[in-house]
Amino acid sequence: MQAANSQVGIGRYNEARPIYTSDIFRSEGSDGPEWRTVHLGLDVFVEAGTPVLAPLDGVVHSFRNNSSHLDYGPTIILQHTVAEQQLTFFTLYGHLSTGVARPGQLATWLSLSPDPNLVICIPAACFPSDGRSVEQLRRARVEHIGRSLSISYQHPLKIVRGWMQYLYDENGRAYLDAVNNVSHVGHSHPRVVKAGQEQMAVLNTNTRYLHDYLVEYAERLCATLPDPLSVCFFVCSGSEANELALRLARAHTQRKDIIVVDAAYHGNTTTLVEISPYKFDGPGGTAAPTYVHKVPMPDVYRGRYRRNDPQAGKRYADYVEETIRQREQQQSQVGTFICESLLGCGGQIVLPDGYLKEAYRHVRDVGGICIADEVQVGFGRVGTHFWGFETQDVVPDIVTMGKPIGNGHPLAAVVTTPEIADSFNNGMEYFNTFGGNPVSCAIGMAVLDVIADEQLQANALGVGNHLMAGLRNLMQEHSLIGDVRGLGLFVGIELVLDRETLAPAPAQASYIANRMRERGILLSTDGPFHNVLKIKPPMVFTEANADFLVEMLDGILAEDFAFSGHGP
Numbered sequence: 001m002q003a004a005n006s007q008v009g010i011g012r013y014n015e016a017r018p019i020y021t022s023d024i025f026r027s028e029g030s031d032g033p034e035w036r037t038v039h040l041g042l043d044v045f046v047e048a049g050t051p052v053l054a055p056l057d058g059v060v061h062s063f064r065n066n067s068s069h070l071d072y073g074p075t076i077i078l079q080h081t082v083a084e085q086q087l088t089f090f091t092l093y094g095h096l097s098t099g100v101a102r103p104g105q106l107a108t109w110l111s112l113s114p115d116p117n118l119v120i121c122i123p124a125a126c127f128p129s130d131g132r133s134v135e136q137l138r139r140a141r142v143e144h145i146g147r148s149l150s151i152s153y154q155h156p157l158k159i160v161r162g163w164m165q166y167l168y169d170e171n172g173r174a175y176l177d178a179v180n181n182v183s184h185v186g187h188s189h190p191r192v193v194k195a196g197q198e199q200m201a202v203l204n205t206n207t208r209y210l211h212d213y214l215v216e217y218a219e220r221l222c223a224t225l226p227d228p229l230s231v232c233f234f235v236c237s238g239s240e241a242n243e244l245a246l247r248l249a250r251a252h253t254q255r256k257d258i259i260v261v262d263a264a265y266h267g268n269t270t271t272l273v274e275i276s277p278y279k280f281d282g283p284g285g286t287a288a289p290t291y292v293h294k295v296p297m298p299d300v301y302r303g304r305y306r307r308n309d310p311q312a313g314k315r316y317a318d319y320v321e322e323t324i325r326q327r328e329q330q331q332s333q334v335g336t337f338i339c340e341s342l343l344g345c346g347g348q349i350v351l352p353d354g355y356l357k358e359a360y361r362h363v364r365d366v367g368g369i370c371i372a373d374e375v376q377v378g379f380g381r382v383g384t385h386f387w388g389f390e391t392q393d394v395v396p397d398i399v400t401m402g403k404p405i406g407n408g409h410p411l412a413a414v415v416t417t418p419e420i421a422d423s424f425n426n427g428m429e430y431f432n433t434f435g436g437n438p439v440s441c442a443i444g445m446a447v448l449d450v451i452a453d454e455q456l457q458a459n460a461l462g463v464g465n466h467l468m469a470g471l472r473n474l475m476q477e478h479s480l481i482g483d484v485r486g487l488g489l490f491v492g493i494e495l496v497l498d499r500e501t502l503a504p505a506p507a508q509a510s511y512i513a514n515r516m517r518e519r520g521i522l523l524s525t526d527g528p529f530h531n532v533l534k535i536k537p538p539m540v541f542t543e544a545n546a547d548f549l550v551e552m553l554d555g556i557l558a559e560d561f562a563f564s565g566h567g568p
């Protein structure tokens with residue numbers, strides 16, 4: 001109020017308030033837990049000691065000095081009678097446990113407890129609009145937003161606020177975000193927000209001027225990487241990063257042939273769809289172009305070589321060599337191998353030991369170069385290391401970064417060797433209007449600061465291991481869980497109908513994701529059979545969050561599924 005130079009502060013009627021999402025406001029609704037988040041009164045905040053007057057004449061109906069943990073101070077109820085109309089009504093003053101309602105019972109409470117502003121008469125223009133309902137948004141979206149964009153969950157969510165590992169809907173209900181690896185250090189992290197706001201107020205321009213932040217950020221990013229990865233290009237999305245990486249690779253090798261891992265997704269541009277089996281083999285896809293060569297996923301759960309084979313990594317890498325030999329027979333030479341450091345869309349797959357080492361060796365033997373796509377897993381998520389590729393004991397020629405790098409700000413990067421950067425410097429300028437602007441760099445540096453200061457990499461390791469232990473415990477009770485795998489806070493739960501045949505359980509995966517959403521936990525499904533539950537939360541996820549997730553999943557797995565003969 002002081003900052004706004006205001007003598008009166010107003011708290012609105014029928015307003016959802018995140019403050020009421022702690023467990024003391026929780027109760028069991030018919031459709032899962034609900035919180036009494038919606039404020040039924042109208043607050044008028046004034047300086048302490050200001051006399052309080054009733055806005056209408058009345059008779060004291062009750063007076064109580066509340067002492068329960070939900071109520072503070074005295075509560076007075078006045079009775080008012082309008083004789084001519086034989087109308088009696090009550091006004092209540094105080095901070096009562098009944099001052100907030102569950103969204104599921106809201107219509108009833110609002111009808112019993114009309115808007116106090118009928119009496120106080122604060123002009124409507126003082127209040128922000130409530131926005132549109134879920135149904136209204138859905139209809140408008142179909143009309144004006146590209147229709148190839150899907151919406152998560154059977155009952156779509158309208159999310160209006162984020163804080164750390166939580167998202168809040170329009171009713172103030174909190175959802176534990178177990179899937180957004182973009183909000184790496186937490187939704188709306190104040191240090192990241194402040195860095196962006198402050199720099200936006202000073203300067204935002206392109207990289208053709210000298211600026212401290214551009215070089216400082218490049219130095220700091222390169223310091224996280226092994227030699228000789230020391231030259232940065234800043235862009236605005238993971239797709240732009242991979243697109244540029246392909247151009248660098250082609251410029252350096254003068255070759256177009258590329259090896260990609262089955263089920264991989266590398267981005268949304270024309271070329272990246274051409275090299276992403278997830279897209280070109282999926283609905284609407286038109287198969288691989290002749291220059292793109294797929295190798296099987298090194299999936300030690302479902303693939304040809306399994307976890308019990310200590311040579312699995314090498315054997316899967318042999319497919320890379322085989323592809324190289326096949327191309328040679330066609331008088332062609334493979335130029336590039338691109339691989340995520342853990343497979344995301346492929347189903348949260350951890351690469352077997354030695355896979356990248358052997359695959360890189362084969363590719364480099366013929367003068368090819370290796371791209372590590374770290375868009376999903378970089379920046380400490382795997383816990384033991386800052387970069388996913390480090391868990392494979394390799395140094396890529398090009399690393400692409402996106403999603404977590406800007407905590408939601410559209411920032412991405414490509415880092416490569418001086419040699420490859422020189423090959424690309426062939427006279428044609430590479431200019432990116434937004435990439436590397438001072439606001440993006442300020443945000444990128446704030447993200448690095450927070451990861452270090454809050455020790456989020458160590459947190460990912462500890463909480464990730466705790467989570468996976470809890471999930472593996474569930475396997476004893478629930479045969480639907482075929483596999484729990486991951487590194488740090490990048491975890492997958494693969495669901496199968498039969499642990500021998502590994503018959504996938506996509507319908508169950510979708511059911512569980514939707515039920516988890518109803519219980520207040522957000523995760524998603526993926527993998528070539530859509531039967532893997534993906535967990536990749538903001539890195540501030542706690543052990544208590546992990547326990548809550550495991551507890552809710554346990555309950556849902558015990559539910560009587562509506563699938564014939566395939567209860568968990």
Ligand code: PMP
Pocket residue numbers: 237238239240242265266267268340344345373375376402403
């Ligand atoms: N690479 C990988 C591994 C990804 O998962 C994605 C996005 N899901 C991309 C690249 C593309 O990133 P963006 O959506 O920021 O263009």
